[in-house]
Amino acid sequence: MTDxxxxxxGNEGKMREIRLILADLGVEILSLKDAGIEVEIQENxxxxxxxxxxxxxxxxxxxxxLVLADDSGLEIDYLNGxxxxxxxxxxxxxxxxxxxxxxxxxxLSGVPDxxxxxxxxxxxxxxxxxxxxxxxxxTIEGIIGYEERGxxxxxxxxxxxxxxxxxxxxxLTLEKKNELSHRGKALRAMKEELERERAE
Numbered sequence: 170m171t172d173x174x175x176x177x178x179g180n181e182g183k184m185r186e187i188r189l190i191l192a193d194l195g196v197e198i199l200s201l202k203d204a205g206i207e208v209e210i211q212e213n214x215x216x217x218x219x220x221x222x223x224x225x226x227x228x229x230x231x232x233x234x235l236v237l238a239d240d241s242g243l244e245i246d247y248l249n250g251x252x253x254x255x256x257x258x259x260x261x262x263x264x265x266x267x268x269x270x271x272x273x274x275x276x277l278s279g280v281p282d283x284x285x286x287x288x289x290x291x292x293x294x295x296x297x298x299x300x301x302x303x304x305x306x307x308t309i310e311g312i313i314g315y316e317e318r319g320x321x322x323x324x325x326x327x328x329x330x331x332x333x334x335x336x337x338x339x340x341l342t343l344e345k346k347n348e349l350s351h352r353g354k355a356l357r358a359m360k361e362e363l364e365r366e367r368a369e
Contacts, residue, residue, distance in 0.1 A: 173197040175204045177228040177238035182323040183352070190347055190356040194363060206231055217242065217254060217292040218304055225296035233298055237359065241291035241352060243325045245313060247277060247284050256325070270317055270328045277313055282332075285312040289329060289338075291351035293359045303362050307354025311338070322346060 174196050176187050184200050191198055201207070208231045214220035217240040224238035242256030252259035252273075260269050277285055288310045295303045309331075317327035319339030326339035331349070338346060347353040 173199060173234060175199045175201065175206065175228055175232055175234055175236045177201060177210070177224045177236055180323075183239075186343070186347055186350075186352055187356060189343065190353060191360055194360060201228065204232060212240070214240070215254065217290055217306075218294070220254060221292045221294035221304060222296070222302055225294040225302070229296035229298060235298065236296045237293055238296070239291055239293045239352065239355065241289065241355075243287060243289055243329070245273065245277070245285075245287040247280055247286075248273075266324050266327075267317070270325060273313060273325075274315060274328060282312055287311060287313050287329065289325075289351040291355040293352075293355045295359060295362065303359070305355050305358035305362060307351040307356070307358060309338075309349055309351045309354070 174191075176184065176198055178184065179201050181200075188198050206228060208227055210224050210227050212220045212223060214223055220240035221238050224240065225236045228238065229236040240254070242253055244250045244253050260272060288308050290306070290308050292304055292306045311329050311331045314328045314330035314337055317339075318337040319327050321341065321343070322339040327337050329338045330336075331338065334341070338350065341349065
């Protein structure tokens, strides 16, 4: 284990969640921007696992240090798993999530609750300088809401409804979201993996 880990993202919302969960690893967690790394990453994998590994390996090769990367997305059962691995690029990368979210709500118009099932999936890959790769996966189940709700979170959070909590993931506190979320689960699983590495 090194004294620093680069997390291959430029998303500040994501970095806040990551730093909170990995805080007690006792290592510095840098974003790509913090580390001053600019690399072209070809996310052409067919699965979340493949994309996470591509990102982690590309940045590890550029930096020579331990790199974590995640690939995550929303799978809607009624839409055959869409947007899936294309979640970030759905309707174009520069399209606002307000438009993406409204489009998904519109596509589910008239679809009853029991068929609106969906999940957020997150896979985190660790690329070690010696070439080893580890991955961890986390999911959270819910349904697609009928409107955007809440100002917390980012991306598809405002339309991802948790029936047992009676709110969207954008209405959860950051602490609660980290406890329940796909990224929180995958990060904790990866943290255990890294702690095992350190113990060995």
